Every structure is written in structure tokens, then in C-alpha cells.
Amino acid sequence: MASLGALFNGHAKVPDFLSAESGCGDLVTVACDPHGFYVALAVSVGLVVVAGIMAGLTMGLLSLDQLNLEILQTTGSATEQTYARRLLPVVRQHHLLLVTLLFFNSIANEALPVFLARIVPEAYAVVISVSCVLFFGEIIPAAIFTGKAQLPIAAALVPVVRVLTFVAFPLAWPVAKALDFVLGDDHDVSRYKRNQLKALVALHHRKSLNQLKKSDTSHASVPLLGKKTSTSYEATTHPPHPTDAQPVDSDDESTSAHLHNDEVAIIHGAMDMSTKTVQMIMTPFDKVFMLDVEEKLCDTVMVRILAS
Structure with a gap:
């Protein structure tokens, strides 16, 4: 041993x-x-x-x-x-x-x-x-x-x-x-559904609103989201002349990261086009506001039109 x-x-x-x-x-x-x-x-x-x-x-x-x-x-x-x-x-x-x-x-x-x-x-x-x-x-x-x-x-x-x-x-x-x-070996990229894409756009828009409320909103080139002011309306309907416009950097995150209300509405509407029908958006005939062809457009009639 x-x-x-x-x-x-x-x-x-x-x-x-x-x-x-x-x-x-x-x-x-x-x-x-x-x-x-x-x-x-x-x-x-x-x-x-x-x-x-x-x-x-x-x-x-x-x-x-x-x-x-x-x-x-x-x-x-x-x-x-x-x-x-x-x-x-x-x-x-x-x-x-x-x-x-x-x-x-x-x-x-x-x-x-x-x-x-x-x-x-x-x-x-x-x-x-x-x-x-x-x-x-x-x-x-x-x-x-x-x-x-x-x-x-x-x-x-x-x-x-x-x-x-x-x-x-x-x-x-x-x-x-x-x-x-x-x-299972299925690790393909998951795709968003329509409702998920709409929710993603809405969340992105909401986050942009919160960020703009906290940040300095003194720049005239970035109007406040959610507020329909005359300035923003005129800037949308009457864009500046090309000679007066300032060059815009497409990679500028401060201008490209935010979505306006109209942009969100357009995106949501485009996603709903395949599922919506005319019946969903049309106004019933008995609820349509109508005026007589001989009616004069006085102040009272204008108020009625706006109230409709």
C-alpha cells in the first residue's frame, strides 16, 4: 500500500x-x-x-x-x-x-x-x-x-x-x-396591428405634448401642439415664400420628432380607410341642415349655420 x-x-x-x-x-x-x-x-x-x-x-x-x-x-x-x-x-x-x-x-x-x-x-x-x-x-x-x-x-x-x-x-x-x-424556432420580427399602430402614434403624440409643455416653446417655428391659434393656422394655409423660407434640416430631431394634431388625425384616418364605410361617416338625411334656396344670408341665418 x-x-x-x-x-x-x-x-x-x-x-x-x-x-x-x-x-x-x-x-x-x-x-x-x-x-x-x-x-x-x-x-x-x-x-x-x-x-x-x-x-x-x-x-x-x-x-x-x-x-x-x-x-x-x-x-x-x-x-x-x-x-x-x-x-x-x-x-x-x-x-x-x-x-x-x-x-x-x-x-x-x-x-x-x-x-x-x-x-x-x-x-x-x-x-x-x-x-x-x-x-x-x-x-x-x-x-x-x-x-x-x-x-x-x-x-x-x-x-x-x-x-x-x-x-x-x-x-x-x-x-x-x-x-x-x-x-419553436419562430423568432421572426413581430409586426404591429392596425390598432397597435394607432395607439403607438397616439402615445408618441401625447409624449410630444408633454415634452413641449416642459420645454421652452418660444421658437416661432414650432407652434404649440393642441392649440389652434391664428398664427399656426396662417402658417399652415399660407406658407412663406420660398425666398423667405429658412432651410430646414431633415435630421433635426426637434422638428421631426413631434406630430401635429392634423398629422395624427390623417394617420388614424388612413388606417381606418379599409374598414370604414360611407354609412359610418355620412349624416342621416333627417339630420342634415338645409336652407331654402330663397333664404337670405342675414346674421340670424349665419348664426343658425354656425350652430348646426
């Missing part, structure tokens, strides 16, 4: 920084094994960073709407179109992307306590691991990857996602195909 143990110990050699006998005690310390300590510390920090990036990419990429990306690809700025073109091929592979990111995220989260336990007691390793994963691996990445810079950050990390997908492909692809078979 002793010879067998000696033979085993002679052939199975554990790396110094992972061996419990490498330091003065059971833990790897700076005094006893500085190389092993700093390697374990660097690996632990790297695992926290990897876990944070994977968690951030999971929430940042999977929360992107394909319809919005297609809209940006068509009507967005040059930069937004570039971002959308990079992201669409990755986002369309929903299950493959999900399995790949969760695979590396799980590896990082599970390996972190193992390396921390080499340099700190196990109880401290659990506390440090949970705290680091919670704050630096979940909360902070989620706030960054789903914030205002979601699109540029996600587009910048597309090459990283492609490399990870290639590495995890032998495992991720079968699992993704199984998910496609069980849950």
Missing part, C-alpha cells in the same frame, strides 16, 4: 498554487507562495469580469427588439445603421446566443469560489463570491448594457460574441436546436 501511495504521489503532481501544502497552512498566502496567491487572485478577478460581461451581454442583446433594429437599419443615422447591421445576424439566432452566453456565465460563476477558496477561508470565499457576482456580475453590467449606450456597446462586442459562439458551438448548437424543436 505504501509503495502504491508513493507511486501515485510521484506521478500525480498538483500545481504549486493549487496544493494545500505549498504554503505555511491550508491557504495560499503572499508570504508563503506569492506566485500562487497572485495567480489565484488574478484568475478570480478575471472570472468576475467574464461573469459581468456575459450577464450584461445576455440582458443587453436579448432585450433588443428585431423590429427596432430593422427600423434603425432603414431610417436611422449612418452610425445607427452600422450598429443594426452588426447586431441583427447575432440577435436573430436567439437560442444559440442564449445558450452560449449562459454557458460561459455559469462557468465563471461556478469557478470563482474555487479559486477564492485558495486564498481566503471557505466562508469568506462564499461571501466574497456572492457579493462580487451580485454587484459586479449582475447589477452593474445590467445597468450599463441596458442603458443609453446599449446599442454601441452591444455592437462593439459582436466580435467577442462570435468568438464565444464558435468556442461553445459543439455544446451550444445541439442545445439551441433542441430548444428550437421544443419551444
Whole structure:
């Protein structure tokens, strides 16, 4: 038995920084094994960073709407179109992307306590691991990857996602195909219905009204929405002469982002054209206001016409 143990110990050699006998005690310390300590510390920090990036990419990429990306690809700025073109091929592979990111995220989260336990007691390793994963691996990445810079950050990390997908492909692809078979692989872009489009236009108009009420409305070129003033009426019916008109920037968000009341009414009316009939909009004959052909247009008659 002793010879067998000696033979085993002679052939199975554990790396110094992972061996419990490498330091003065059971833990790897700076005094006893500085190389092993700093390697374990660097690996632990790297695992926290990897876990944070994977968690951030999971929430940042999977929360992107394909319809919005297609809209940006068509009507967005040059930069937004570039971002959308990079992201669409990755986002369309929903299950493959999900399995790949969760695979590396799980590896990082599970390996972190193992390396921390080499340099700190196990109880401290659990506390440090949970705290680091919670704050630096979940909360902070989620706030960054789903914030205002979601699109540029996600587009910048597309090459990283492609490399990870290639590495995890032998495992991720079968699992993704199984998910496609069980849950369905229909991840086509969802389209809005007529009522949803009308509601979207109404919400956009309402938000524009709220923004204009809070902002400075002193610019004469942007009349107050919802108020029918003589100035806005004249500007609509009698546009300025081309020689007097100022050049308008089509990309100016301050003028193109707001919808006027007439624009909203026209959009809603156009969407209802396929379902409305003449009977719905016509006035019944018994309710039609009529005047005798011999009637004189005096003030009293004019009041009656306006009151009708």
C-alpha cells in the first residue's frame, strides 16, 4: 500500500498554487507562495469580469427588439445603421446566443469560489463570491448594457460574441436546436396591428405634448401642439415664400420628432380607410341642415349655420 501511495504521489503532481501544502497552512498566502496567491487572485478577478460581461451581454442583446433594429437599419443615422447591421445576424439566432452566453456565465460563476477558496477561508470565499457576482456580475453590467449606450456597446462586442459562439458551438448548437424543436424556432420580427399602430402614434403624440409643455416653446417655428391659434393656422394655409423660407434640416430631431394634431388625425384616418364605410361617416338625411334656396344670408341665418 505504501509503495502504491508513493507511486501515485510521484506521478500525480498538483500545481504549486493549487496544493494545500505549498504554503505555511491550508491557504495560499503572499508570504508563503506569492506566485500562487497572485495567480489565484488574478484568475478570480478575471472570472468576475467574464461573469459581468456575459450577464450584461445576455440582458443587453436579448432585450433588443428585431423590429427596432430593422427600423434603425432603414431610417436611422449612418452610425445607427452600422450598429443594426452588426447586431441583427447575432440577435436573430436567439437560442444559440442564449445558450452560449449562459454557458460561459455559469462557468465563471461556478469557478470563482474555487479559486477564492485558495486564498481566503471557505466562508469568506462564499461571501466574497456572492457579493462580487451580485454587484459586479449582475447589477452593474445590467445597468450599463441596458442603458443609453446599449446599442454601441452591444455592437462593439459582436466580435467577442462570435468568438464565444464558435468556442461553445459543439455544446451550444445541439442545445439551441433542441430548444428550437421544443419551444419553436419562430423568432421572426413581430409586426404591429392596425390598432397597435394607432395607439403607438397616439402615445408618441401625447409624449410630444408633454415634452413641449416642459420645454421652452418660444421658437416661432414650432407652434404649440393642441392649440389652434391664428398664427399656426396662417402658417399652415399660407406658407412663406420660398425666398423667405429658412432651410430646414431633415435630421433635426426637434422638428421631426413631434406630430401635429392634423398629422395624427390623417394617420388614424388612413388606417381606418379599409374598414370604414360611407354609412359610418355620412349624416342621416333627417339630420342634415338645409336652407331654402330663397333664404337670405342675414346674421340670424349665419348664426343658425354656425350652430348646426
